[in-house]
Amino acid sequence: MSETVIITGGTGYLGQHIIAELLKNEYKVVATARSQIAAMDLIKLFAHPYLQTEVVENYAEHGALDYVLKQHKEAKYFIASAAITDFSTVEPEELENKVLKQSNYLVENTLHSITKHGHQIERVIYTSSSSAMISPPELFSVNKHYIDDPEAWSNVPYEAGKHDRFMSYIVSKIEGEKLFAKHIKEQKPKFDLVSILPAFLTGPVVFQEEINLDKLPSTTKTVGDLLKLNKDSYVPELATGGVDVRDAAKAHVAVLNNPKASNQRLLVEAFKLTTPNILSIIKSDFPQYKDKLPTLEPMPESEFVPPNDSRSKEILGIEKYYTLRESIDDLVKQIVE
Template sequence: MSSSSEPSETVIITGGTGYIGQHIIAELLHQGYKVIAIVRSQPRGMELIKQFHHPNLQIEAVDQLDKPNSIDFVLRQHQEATTFIAGAAVTDFTAKEVEKEIIQKTNAIVENTLESIKHHGKQIKRVILTSSSGTHIGPEKVFSYDAQYGDDDWSPLPYEAGFANAQMAYMVAKKTSEELAWKFVKDHKTNFDLVSINPGMTLGPVQFANEISLDNGGYLPTTTNIIANLLKLKKDDEVAPLAAGAVDVRDVAKAHVSVIKTPKASGQRILVEAYKFTNANAVNILKSHFPQLKDKLPDVEPISESKFVEPNLKRSKEILAFDKYYTLTDSVVGLAKQLLKE
């Protein structure tokens, strides 16, 4: 514990109201950091303050992060901040003009954030970018359980692939914005260094269970709808063959916070994956842990773990040095309990 004369370090974060972002804020507060959360609106910020109810959390409202100079005032006001977590992302899968609304907007958010830090955040020593395993591998490897890949790989996905639909635009946007960030740091010889945290499919409980609902029209952030959709299946429904390398949201948050003071994380792309997710295995976990679902959900043969191919994450795991990761069962059961209101 730090004494009152020795204030805690301060971290600025964008994207703090999101699924991953709320868990990052919780982990930062738990570890004694002061947090400045940049939010899109004052009402949403006040909601965040109310939810956490913590003296070390402050908010600053910035409605358009993709606009130049939008966060300058935050950096000038908070000269005590030494770390910046760039977690904001465009996840609008209803977008029609996907290049403009997803790819270009994501790139603008990252570029303008780094420009502002360069000019007005001389006190910032490290920028931690929330990226994705999709920057390491293309869709054919992301959505599989037996593909070979490693933490040094870059996705082969060309820019034009992002024009197909919003999902592909998101994957391209993650790749191009991360490339842009690394180029920016190299070209500008910045005062800050860069670390990217690149999680696989992110699963597990939300930070505030009262925010989500299984009802039609209920709120479900990003990948939590995968488990929600499985819970809605009936006995005769077919189980779609979805698979991916995945990780619990709580470990993703822990990864962001653990690299703040890790010297060997400097300049590294860290791929965070703990297990393989498959719809079939998740359905079987749900049936075995919730008696009321045993006869409701479809019967489907689980995929043997002997068929799973572990990625080569030697460097990433050495940097994070976690003693233990949450398991697929932890993630599925943790979120399902919230959705089923148990």
């Protein structure tokens, strides 16, 4: 019989890809959604007999996931992919209350519900970020070497998360992982933990009809915003490690039945990217943008310095990763079509 996986955050950009990968591998999936409408939309989009949904309006509310764990005693795995972000907030007090504290409540409540009502759960997979392992000087570069070290933590302090929207996301992932690790060490629950730390996500969405140039989820907006530029427009700077969202989803599924992954933090990075390199790919592969977008000299790939991530790659066992060109092309095709 197929094994059952509960996933939070299944309606999001990465979450939908994780569900698609789970169904492809014949897992039964219970996905949470924040409203009945979102839950029904997910059912209609996938139209798959192995997918069920449950509504959890507020993950940060104490006991919010109790019902889901009680209802699905058949579930063996739990993928904690839900995240709380608010990139519209700028005030320090709001960033702390709306993002940092709510993110901690989300993790604490997830742990409480699984520990109290999910005795059958054998493994929890937590969606973290490479930014929880790698500090900003190395994270926001393409030519600095860093090592995939499960004991390494980003040096972004908690206070930074109160003063910058993106830093609040990084801090929330650092805090979330540490809360999970503390729980495992002190409570010694029946389940073990695997943290997946993807780099900057690129690539297509699962359902093309869900997007257009003015409706782009998560980090796909970075590419969408580049498509809106004109010849003389200012080009936002971005230089970092990246991975196709489909490979990040594969990583979540690859660790479900993998003994080597137990209590590991796994970096998932496939390539380096910069905005000039992304623009160069778009202008080269989509003629309609050749004369419309700014012309910037892309950085030679020979100058990119990949991380020493052989440990994570060996554990994950993903044979082939999407390239930056494949990832960008597949997303832009969806947008322009």
